[in-house]
Amino acid sequence: MDGFSRPECLPGTRQDILNWITDWLITPSQGQNIIWLHGLAGSGKSTISTTIAEYFRELKRLGAFMFFDRSESSEPAAVIRTLSYKLASFHPALRVAICAQIENDPGISEAPIRTQFSKLILEPLSSLPILHNEGPVIVILDAFDECGDSTSRRSLLMLLAQELEKFPSAFRFMVTSRR
Ligand SMILES: Nc1ncnc2c1ncn2[C@@H]1O[C@H](COP(=O)(O)OP(=O)(O)OP(=O)(O)O)[C@@H](O)[C@H]1O
């Protein structure tokens, strides 16, 4: 499904949780940069994440909004490359830094997933101190439980669990899934 056809919360609904998550995302906190929203099927996780993504998109603070779908395969390395692409679309200086990495290493898309993550995401980010003064950068991953199969999901989860803490502190992540 494309982003534009995803439903948002009806006006006035889910106000408490929307405010709570938004406040958490814009409030810097030491050692914590991921909020996990979990709940039963149909409990409104995707609707809430779409509403929050749109809120930050309008503020120009949405670094990436990615959503998974059981019906479409999403292998972990492709998720990393898509995240890199979305971050490149978000920020012109980041785009230049990511393009330089690809020009230096045109075969990067065939490298192991950890290398792709370092070269296409972490290194470009750490080369841009200016990003750190511009306000929060929100990254939302909706329906993580629908990403790939259980093996590929585990490998992506392990990578993210180890690497997301290395992001600059301006980056704040929201992940949703069924438990
Ligand atoms: N606040 C709301 N306003 C309007 N519609 C809503 C709201 N919350 C949920 N819905 C509707 O309820 C249905 C289920 O919500 P949603 O898809 O967000 O659930 P989910 O928790 O993401 O489920 P799943 O675990 O299957 O991904 C959707 O059709 C959505 O449009």
Ligand SMILES: [Mg+2]
């Ligand atoms: Mg959902």
